[in-house]
Amino acid sequence: MARKATTSRPTLAMIAKECGVSNATVSRVLRGDHAHGFSVRPEVRDRIMQTVAKLNYRPDLTARSLRAQQTHVIAVLGLNHQWKSSSDVNNAAIGAAVDVLHELGYSVCTSFPKPTADGSSEGQLPPWRVDGYLLVGIQTHKSLVEVEASGIPYVGINTRVGTKGYACQVDDALGIKKVLDYLQEMGHQRIAYRNGSADRARPDSHAVQDRHVAFVNEITSRQLPLLDHHESMVMDDKEFLNQALAAKATAILSYDLTESIRLMQAAYQMSVNIPGDISLIGFNDEYPAALLTPPLTVMGVPARSMGRQAAVMLVDLLQGRKVDERIRVFEEQLITRQSVARV
Amino acid sequence: MARKATTSRPTLAMIAKECGVSNATVSRVLRGDHAHGFSVRPEVRDRIMQTVAKLNYRPDLTARSLRAQQTHVIAVLGLNHQWKSSSDVNNAAIGAAVDVLHELGYSVCTSFPKPTADGSSEGQLPPWRVDGYLLVGIQTHKSLVEVEASGIPYVGINTRVGTKGYACQVDDALGIKKVLDYLQEMGHQRIAYRNGSADRARPDSHAVQDRHVAFVNEITSRQLPLLDHHESMVMDDKEFLNQALAAKATAILSYDLTESIRLMQAAYQMSVNIPGDISLIGFNDEYPAALLTPPLTVMGVPARSMGRQAAVMLVDLLQGRKVDERIRVFEEQLITRQSVARV
DNA sequence: TTGTAGGCGTTATCAA
DNA sequence: TTGATAACGCCTACAA
Numbered sequence: 001m002a003r004k005a006t007t008s009r010p011t012l013a014m015i016a017k018e019c020g021v022s023n024a025t026v027s028r029v030l031r032g033d034h035a036h037g038f039s040v041r042p043e044v045r046d047r048i049m050q051t052v053a054k055l056n057y058r059p060d061l062t063a064r065s066l067r068a069q070q071t072h073v074i075a076v077l078g079l080n081h082q083w084k085s086s087s088d089v090n091n092a093a094i095g096a097a098v099d100v101l102h103e104l105g106y107s108v109c110t111s112f113p114k115p116t117a118d119g120s121s122e123g124q125l126p127p128w129r130v131d132g133y134l135l136v137g138i139q140t141h142k143s144l145v146e147v148e149a150s151g152i153p154y155v156g157i158n159t160r161v162g163t164k165g166y167a168c169q170v171d172d173a174l175g176i177k178k179v180l181d182y183l184q185e186m187g188h189q190r191i192a193y194r195n196g197s198a199d200r201a202r203p204d205s206h207a208v209q210d211r212h213v214a215f216v217n218e219i220t221s222r223q224l225p226l227l228d229h230h231e232s233m234v235m236d237d238k239e240f241l242n243q244a245l246a247a248k249a250t251a252i253l254s255y256d257l258t259e260s261i262r263l264m265q266a267a268y269q270m271s272v273n274i275p276g277d278i279s280l281i282g283f284n285d286e287y288p289a290a291l292l293t294p295p296l297t298v299m300g301v302p303a304r305s306m307g308r309q310a311a312v313m314l315v316d317l318l319q320g321r322k323v324d325e326r327i328r329v330f331e332e333q334l335i336t337r338q339s340v341a342r343v
Numbered sequence: 344m345a346r347k348a349t350t351s352r353p354t355l356a357m358i359a360k361e362c363g364v365s366n367a368t369v370s371r372v373l374r375g376d377h378a379h380g381f382s383v384r385p386e387v388r389d390r391i392m393q394t395v396a397k398l399n400y401r402p403d404l405t406a407r408s409l410r411a412q413q414t415h416v417i418a419v420l421g422l423n424h425q426w427k428s429s430s431d432v433n434n435a436a437i438g439a440a441v442d443v444l445h446e447l448g449y450s451v452c453t454s455f456p457k458p459t460a461d462g463s464s465e466g467q468l469p470p471w472r473v474d475g476y477l478l479v480g481i482q483t484h485k486s487l488v489e490v491e492a493s494g495i496p497y498v499g500i501n502t503r504v505g506t507k508g509y510a511c512q513v514d515d516a517l518g519i520k521k522v523l524d525y526l527q528e529m530g531h532q533r534i535a536y537r538n539g540s541a542d543r544a545r546p547d548s549h550a551v552q553d554r555h556v557a558f559v560n561e562i563t564s565r566q567l568p569l570l571d572h573h574e575s576m577v578m579d580d581k582e583f584l585n586q587a588l589a590a591k592a593t594a595i596l597s598y599d600l601t602e603s604i605r606l607m608q609a610a611y612q613m614s615v616n617i618p619g620d621i622s623l624i625g626f627n628d629e630y631p632a633a634l635l636t637p638p639l640t641v642m643g644v645p646a647r648s649m650g651r652q653a654a655v656m657l658v659d660l661l662q663g664r665k666v667d668e669r670i671r672v673f674e675e676q677l678i679t680r681q682s683v684a685r686v
Numbered sequence: 687t688t689g690t691a692g693g694c695g696t697t698a699t700c701a702a
Numbered sequence: 703t704t705g706a707t708a709a710c711g712c713c714t715a716c717a718a
Contacts, residue, residue, distance in 0.1 A: 406695035
């Protein structure tokens with residue numbers, strides 16, 4: 001049965017005894033106690049450091065965490081290790097957040113959640129103790145409830161959050177506006193919208209609907225023609241392209257990069273030239289948007305800024321500082337490349 | 344500055360006081376202490392369970408770990424969160440290992456390593472305390488040294504390990520043998536080898552060289568003709584294919600799936616039929632090998648078995664059981680599909 | 687400049 | 703059937 005580890009780790013007390021000093025002295029030397037006008041005889045300090053090295057002593061963080069009532073560990077929730085479906089946007093945001101957290105003295109972990117009996121592995125919190133959560137990806141209602149119930153501070157990066165949650169989110173409606181501003185500026189009036197299908201499988205993602213609704217609203221309020229085929233997201237790409245051309249659309253706005261790429265492929269096969277025959281603009285500035293032919297003009301999420309900001313918010317929360325905005329909203333940025341022509 | 348969490352968690356002692364019983368009783372009820380002929384008055388048990396639910400009490404695992412001198416947490420080392428380069432093989436192996444570990448009462452984590460000053464983020468162990476490591480991917484010498492120095496038991500899944508390490512590894516040389524057995528059985532004599540280029544960037548991976556050497560040895564000992572272009576891994580795919588055909592090769596063995604796919608693309612562009620004009624067999628049974636045209640015959644690593652076995656070995660280690668084989672070797676399996684024809 | 691002592695939350699041992 | 707108590711390893715107020 002589970003028993004004590006064969007090689008018991010060296011402890012602070014061992015160091016102390018070996019050096020003939022008290023635990024407190026060792027502890028102070030090790031953490032460089034600056035708070036209380038700290039000082040040791042250099043001779044003692046050296047002896048301690050030597051012994052530490054000799055025994056390969058590393059403080060036991062379970063003990064330290066217990067004592068300090070905090071772990072300095074942040075868990076990232078919502079990553080899916082099994083299907084590595086994590087997008088570039090997520091990766092960029094997490095990378096930035098992790099950098100900031102490290103700088104502020106926190107470490108970052110993820111857990112491989114234990115699947116529940118009913119097959120859903122949703123929203124399993126890590127069993128070990130952490131100080132805060134960073135939420136990414138698509139959060140189900142169930143997992144949000146679980147996170148809220150934990151009482152542990154959390155910040156979502158482009159996710160929905162519960163009543164106690166903080167978040168960095170992108171203003172999708174504004175993104176649509178900025179796209180239309182740009183397209184109009186380029187002389188486009190007749191704009192088709194290619195809806196997303198990829199996210200259909202994920203019932204808790206409202207992005208597809210939200211973006212669509214925003215588009216319709218915006219087109220209407222600008223009194224631009226609402227081309228009627230934008231509903232048919234089940235439609236084949238070539239068929240969509242044909243209908244768009246038939247409706248005399250001069251530009252297509254596509255839901256995400258996947259859709260954009262598929263449209264470009266369809267266009268290639270149909271000998272439709274982008275942007276010669278029709279312009280294309282999409283969401284998400286991910287790989288390989290810049291490498292397509294032609295390089296794709298997109299609205300991109302400022303992923304790294306959001307990640308950084310989320311990390312800062314979380315640490316502020318943890319250290320009892322006031323965070324004024326519960327939801328911090330970011331603007332999407334237009335990345336002008338060559339898939340949109342002036343009409 | 345860092346201060347105590349605003350909402351201090353409920354503790355076992357609070358439950359005890361609230362219920363008018365001792366800590367010990369609450370603890371026993373919660374863990375269902377079977378060892379010592381355990382029993383409680385049902386009334387007391389109910390009261391405790393109710394209070395636990397009411398206060399949303401969750402035991403503090405830092406305290407439990409400190410007391411138990413073990414965390415029941417295993418860390419996976421070698422995953423690269425930033426570039427998500429993890430292969431399907433790794434994912435399958437890890438998935439299987441995680442299942443086993445969960446079953447045996449362990450949870451599994453990964454850390455986002457803090458990059459070191461010199462830019463290399465290699466081999467950073469998580470700072471929190473774990474009971475064991477599972478190694479995957481490509482382990483540098485440096486990271487192995489670090490792992491060994493930690494004194495924490497570890498098992499590698501298809502990685503090299505240090506002197507104290509255990510591992511599940513695949514017998515690559517045997518894989519080559521089995522491939523050649525199969526090709527010879529199918530009547531092939533003149534076999535070209537397409538070396539890998541992808542792993543060039545990773546200096547600590549010896550797989551490319553090892554497999555190549557094994558191939559040459561095996562061909563030689565079977566007195567088959569050694570076609571002379573196998574060295575030129577820098578060669579363009581079409582050029583390689585041309586040379587292979589010119590050398591009257593009837594089959595190509597390719598280093599990995601990436602190479603296989605590239606060869607198939609080249610063949611398609613050159614109107615070379617696989618397996619009509621030349622057969623193709625590769626390593627790694629990953630997505631999308633089965634979906635190519637034609638479906639690719641491959642030698643595949645038994646990833647799930649290896650993952651499961653690695654988990655079992657690690658837990659045996661942790662629980663003080665004897666593990667007889669330090670390195671457990673697995674055979675690659677031939678997956679016969681349609682890219683190899685009989686000559 | 688250094689030491690003593692108490693406690694973080696849990697669990698196991700022993701006694702009642 | 704239950705309770706008191708002593709650790710686990712570390713940190714820090716306080717005392718010396």
